[in-house]
Amino acid sequence: MPVEVVAALQPTAGGRYADGTVGGGGHAAAILKASAPSGWLSGCDRDGVALEAAGARLAEFAGRFELRRGNFSELAEWIEAESCDGVLLDLGVSSPQLDHAERGFSFQQDGPLDMRMDRAQPLTAARLVNEAAEAELAGIFRELGEEREARRLARAIVEERRLRRFETTRQLAMLVEKTVRRSGSRLHPATRMFQALRMAVNDELGSLQRGLAAALTILKPGGRLAVITFHSLEDRAVKEFGRHHARDYTVTGQLDVPELRRPVRPQMKWVQRKAIPPGADEVAANPRARSARLRVLEKI
Numbered sequence: 001m002p003v004e005v006v007a008a009l010q011p012t013a014g015g016r017y018a019d020g021t022v023g024g025g026g027h028a029a030a031i032l033k034a035s036a037p038s039g040w041l042s043g044c045d046r047d048g049v050a051l052e053a054a055g056a057r058l059a060e061f062a063g064r065f066e067l068r069r070g071n072f073s074e075l076a077e078w079i080e081a082e083s084c085d086g087v088l089l090d091l092g093v094s095s096p097q098l099d100h101a102e103r104g105f106s107f108q109q110d111g112p113l114d115m116r117m118d119r120a121q122p123l124t125a126a127r128l129v130n131e132a133a134e135a136e137l138a139g140i141f142r143e144l145g146e147e148r149e150a151r152r153l154a155r156a157i158v159e160e161r162r163l164r165r166f167e168t169t170r171q172l173a174m175l176v177e178k179t180v181r182r183s184g185s186r187l188h189p190a191t192r193m194f195q196a197l198r199m200a201v202n203d204e205l206g207s208l209q210r211g212l213a214a215a216l217t218i219l220k221p222g223g224r225l226a227v228i229t230f231h232s233l234e235d236r237a238v239k240e241f242g243r244h245h246a247r248d249y250t251v252t253g254q255l256d257v258p259e260l261r262r263p264v265r266p267q268m269k270w271v272q273r274k275a276i277p278p279g280a281d282e283v284a285a286n287p288r289a290r291s292a293r294l295r296v297l298e299k300i
């Protein structure tokens, strides 16, 4: 959604921007172009392969950007507090990650059960599927995949792995096909489970919570945060973060009882209340973009 991101961040010459999910560099290029001739961009990704692609894509902007391998949850450790005019987080996996079978993200093609964005981390999807307790697997499928058949799938995995280890994405997808029937759904029966495993392997919601807090730290007052989410769990986390920081009161305890509210200065405001969907042209060119939603907040 480069057009929408540029409209949200309004990059200007001399501005400083952080792209926490630089991927292939598409959005970063749009920000650098819009902030020519002197805008600066710090780009980060957990995936070393993505950073190589970004380096090549951004070569024409040499001298105006830096790239770093890491988790965006650590942005505030290398970018100075209150130094950025805009921060972008374009969440989830990239098309190159999904399309390369050996990365193990896709059940459409056979590959090793990997799913790590950062290939240096020890936890893989194979380790989780072969070693986690049944209750832990069921919890992951239910909470991160909103999977109704979570317990049945976890039980089927545990029974199957007594006979042989799970090594490949196809092997796991076939078990799901055998275990659950879904009439009338357009989704492949393994879609939710694969999403859940990927989110668990990469601790995506934990990174998002910490990344949003880091973005707030590095933004200048008046600077903007743009977040592109791809499913309801991510979108809910961003909405909740925005709601919390846009509130002019805090609550003591778990419940929001109006009489117990204490006034505080809000730290952020919504630039637009509603999430922004991609344009029809972008969805036609890239059907994967159809579930993308952009939310934009401004630091006060």
Ligand SMILES: C[S@@+](CC[C@H](N)C(=O)[O-])C[C@H]1O[C@@H](n2cnc3c(N)ncnc32)[C@H](O)[C@@H]1O
Pocket (backbone or CB within 6 Å): 020, 021, 022, 023, 024, 025, 026, 027, 028, 044, 045, 046, 047, 050, 070, 071, 072, 073, 090, 091, 092, 093, 094, 095, 117, 207, 208, 211
């Ligand atoms: C949807 S793609 C971004 C595409 C990018 N905006 C572009 O224009 O090419 C998401 C990227 O974010 C990276 N990523 C996801 N979570 C991350 C995290 N917590 N820290 C750093 N990078 C992350 C993935 O490795 C992937 O390359």
